[in-house]
Amino acid sequence: MTDAPAIRVTGLTKRFGDRTVVDNFDMEVPKGAIYGFLGPNGSGKTTTIRMMCGLLTPDDGTGSCLGYDIRSESAAIKANVGYMTQKFSLYEDLTIRENLDFMARMYGLKNRKAVVTDTLTELGLLDRATQLAGTLSGGWKQRLALAACLQHDPRLLLLDEPTAGVDPKARRDFWDEIRRLSRKGVTVLVSTHYMDEAIQCDHIAYIAYGKKLISARAQDIPAQIGLTTWRVDGPDLTPLEDELLALPGVEQVARFGAALHVSGTDKAALDKVVAAQKARKTHSWQEKPAELEEAFIYLMATAVDNFAGSTA
Amino acid sequence: MSLFSVARFAAVLVKEFIQMKRDRVTFGMMIGIPIMQLVLFGFAINNDPHDLPTMIEMNDASPTARAVLAGMEVSEYFQFVGVVTGQEDGDRALRDGRANFVVVIPPGFERDIIRGLAPQVLIAADASDPTAVSSAVGALQGILDVAVKQSLTGPLQAVAGSPAPFSVVVHKQFNPEGETATNIVPGLLAIILSMTMVMITAVAIVRESERGTMETLIATPVRPLEVMLGKILPYVFVGYVQTIVFLIAAQVLFAVPFTGSRLAFFVGFNLYIVVNLALGFLISTVARTQMQAMQISFFTLLPTILLSGFMFPFAGMPGWAQTIGSAIPATHFLRLVRKVMLKSADMADISGDMAAIAIILAVITTVSLLRYRQTLD
Numbered sequence: 094m095t096d097a098p099a100i101r102v103t104g105l106t107k108r109f110g111d112r113t114v115v116d117n118f119d120m121e122v123p124k125g126a127i128y129g130f131l132g133p134n135g136s137g138k139t140t141t142i143r144m145m146c147g148l149l150t151p152d153d154g155t156g157s158c159l160g161y162d163i164r165s166e167s168a169a170i171k172a173n174v175g176y177m178t179q180k181f182s183l184y185e186d187l188t189i190r191e192n193l194d195f196m197a198r199m200y201g202l203k204n205r206k207a208v209v210t211d212t213l214t215e216l217g218l219l220d221r222a223t224q225l226a227g228t229l230s231g232g233w234k235q236r237l238a239l240a241a242c243l244q245h246d247p248r249l250l251l252l253d254e255p256t257a258g259v260d261p262k263a264r265r266d267f268w269d270e271i272r273r274l275s276r277k278g279v280t281v282l283v284s285t286h287y288m289d290e291a292i293q294c295d296h297i298a299y300i301a302y303g304k305k306l307i308s309a310r311a312q313d314i315p316a317q318i319g320l321t322t323w324r325v326d327g328p329d330l331t332p333l334e335d336e337l338l339a340l341p342g343v344e345q346v347a348r349f350g351a352a353l354h355v356s357g358t359d360k361a362a363l364d365k366v367v368a369a370q371k372a373r374k375t376h377s378w379q380e381k382p383a384e385l386e387e388a389f390i391y392l393m394a395t396a397v398d399n400f401a402g403s404t405a
Numbered sequence: 406m407s408l409f410s411v412a413r414f415a416a417v418l419v420k421e422f423i424q425m426k427r428d429r430v431t432f433g434m435m436i437g438i439p440i441m442q443l444v445l446f447g448f449a450i451n452n453d454p455h456d457l458p459t460m461i462e463m464n465d466a467s468p469t470a471r472a473v474l475a476g477m478e479v480s481e482y483f484q485f486v487g488v489v490t491g492q493e494d495g496d497r498a499l500r501d502g503r504a505n506f507v508v509v510i511p512p513g514f515e516r517d518i519i520r521g522l523a524p525q526v527l528i529a530a531d532a533s534d535p536t537a538v539s540s541a542v543g544a545l546q547g548i549l550d551v552a553v554k555q556s557l558t559g560p561l562q563a564v565a566g567s568p569a570p571f572s573v574v575v576h577k578q579f580n581p582e583g584e585t586a587t588n589i590v591p592g593l594l595a596i597i598l599s600m601t602m603v604m605i606t607a608v609a610i611v612r613e614s615e616r617g618t619m620e621t622l623i624a625t626p627v628r629p630l631e632v633m634l635g636k637i638l639p640y641v642f643v644g645y646v647q648t649i650v651f652l653i654a655a656q657v658l659f660a661v662p663f664t665g666s667r668l669a670f671f672v673g674f675n676l677y678i679v680v681n682l683a684l685g686f687l688i689s690t691v692a693r694t695q696m697q698a699m700q701i702s703f704f705t706l707l708p709t710i711l712l713s714g715f716m717f718p719f720a721g722m723p724g725w726a727q728t729i730g731s732a733i734p735a736t737h738f739l740r741l742v743r744k745v746m747l748k749s750a751d752m753a754d755i756s757g758d759m760a761a762i763a764i765i766l767a768v769i770t771t772v773s774l775l776r777y778r779q780t781l782d
């Protein structure tokens with residue numbers, strides 16, 4: 094059982110009315126992995142996560158979470174999963190301590206008082222324990238929500254954009270914590286829009302219009318996308334950037350420090366552009382292996398907001 | 406996985422109490438509404454009206470006739486504001502509201518009493534506002550008996566002893582059936598409980614999904630029954646508080662008697678509270694926002710007030726209205742409370758009303774459990 098994946102879903106489908114929001118979605122999350130879940134707004138990330146922990150019933154497909162069936166054993170899943178919702182969904186009219194206490198009771202924790210006090214101490218909120226949760230700042234709400242879903246030592250964490258609105262220092266702490274949990278064997282599925290967070294994941298799945306486009310180990314992603322990248326150094330990069338973007342074969346121009354990374358999936362077309370540019374001798378051109386950064390920028394740039402509802 | 410966990414139930418319960426305590430406005434309303442309603446309805450309707458404008462058609466100038474009028478005026482119910490000169494004049498006075506009553510003393514009133522002919526004093530009453538006139542009418546016979554007996558002295562005393570030396574004919578116009586005022590206050594309990602219990606429960610449950618906290622709640626291992634009981638029980642408590650406040654106020658402010666079995670009342674009102682909470686729960690499965698929950702609750706309140714027999718006598722309603730009325734819990738509780746408080750009823754007397762409420766409860770509970778979703782779909 095130790096090698097069984099923490100999450101395995103196949104053919105997961107969810108429709109709202111006549112719109113298919115998640116379409117034939119497959120995913121396998123290995124035990125202990127940090128699994129990044131990426132995709133533009135409205136692509137179906139939250140809906141997928143909700144189906145995994147039994148909050149939504151899939152219209153089609155099967156799956157298991159921690160070995161329990163997502164359709165018939167959601168009670169067992171809920172007891173072992175920590176789910177952090179995208180929108181703050183603790184009680185704003187309860188104090189910080191009361192919220193933590195409520196969650197501790199819900200999971201039937203022993204030594205409830207001590208657990209709650211420990212959580213408060215770790216959060217650094219012990220002296221503000223009687224403050225109403227609704228009066229916390231956005232970032233602090235996120236931290237409280239994470240702490241609340243960690244109290245019962247879940248074996249699987251489902252985190253839906255946990256760091257939205259959190260300052261950089263807190264985000265770093267957040268990810269230190271996630272890595273620490275992962276080392277302890279906790280599996281983490283985390284959705285995010287931040288590239289610097291995606292890079293920290295072992296595995297990535299990318300979803301658009303409810304369909305999974307890519308899922309792979311992080312280091313295999315650039316090869317899967319098949320990007321060719323050139324590094325450009327030299328003066329006056331900004332006008333060059335505009336010029337390059339208009340050329341066929343150039344799909345992405347990104348600034349990295351004092352250099353431009355020019356990428357495209359059509360190697361032949363890009364090579365032609367590069368040959369012409371090199372001939373002008375104004376800038377130095379060097380081919381480089383595509384890295385995760387370019388791959389993610391490519392993924393995120395090609396995706397449009399999926400809310401409009403047209404199909405990809 | 407236990408099917409019912411006391412710890413989780415307690416968690417919901419405690420949370421609900423804290424939220425209730427923190428929502429000062431709603432909490433104040435729950436205590437304030439019974440008192441306010443009781444005072445408004447009670448004083449406006451239950452208090453015997455005074456100095457109702459009355460006109461006379463005087464066709465006999467005898468001392469006895471004058472004693473009748475004096476007796477009426479002394480009673481404080483009536484205030485003589487003028488004279489009418491015949492039936493047409495009297496009808497007009499009633500219709501345009503110059504008078505609530507027209508008293509007609511027949512010609513030869515005293516003479517007929519002495520002859521033992523039992524003459525009729527005709528009192529035409531504007532009963533379109535039944536509560537305004539009913540207590541005055543109720544008191545009338547007694548007032549007149551006393552007045553006449555006192556005036557019949559000396560040789561006439563023999564007549565005074567005989568039964569009914571004259572009769573009073575009350576002619577209620579515009580609305581043949583009037584409610585007696587004592588009925589209003591017990592009936593009000595049915596309305597107040599229905600009004601607050603249904604709305605507060607529905608809103609409290611919908612609040613959870615409107616604020617998004619439902620997502621965290623049902624992502625925990627909590628069971629539907631634990632949520633339902635944990636959320637409903639605090640409001641049972643509120644119902645108790647309201648009823649206690651109500652009973653005390655009814656006693657202190659209006660001296661409404663409580664003649665029946667306390668046990669019957671207790672059992673009946675618990676059942677009624679539960680049926681209202683269940684209705685609130687049902688509404689919460691339909692409404693998406695707190696506003697909608699409030700509106701739907703309000704919508705159910707109208708038939709409760711209008712068709713339950715609170716506002717209009719049930720027997721006087723057309724058949725279709727009675728059919729609808731019978732499906733309303735308040736209709737049965739209203740009868741139950743009136744029986745228990747005013748007519749010394751015990752358990753056996755109210756079993757029919759209890760059965761009716763129980764059936765309604767069974768239907769509502771079934772429908773709401775069928776509708777309740779443990780998911781976000």
Ligand SMILES: Nc1ncnc2c1ncn2[C@@H]1O[C@H](COP(=O)(O)OP(=O)(O)OP(=O)(O)O)[C@@H](O)[C@H]1O
Pocket residue numbers: 109114132133134135136137138139140141179399400
């Ligand atoms: N309860 C619902 N009823 C109808 N449509 C819904 C419902 N929930 C989600 N949707 C639709 O499903 C689509 C996917 O939504 P979802 O919240 O899963 O996207 P997401 O990937 O989490 O987006 P974001 O990055 O903005 O959080 C959206 O178009 C949304 O409008």
Ligand SMILES: [Mg+2]
Pocket residue numbers: 138139140179253
């Ligand atoms: Mg989302």
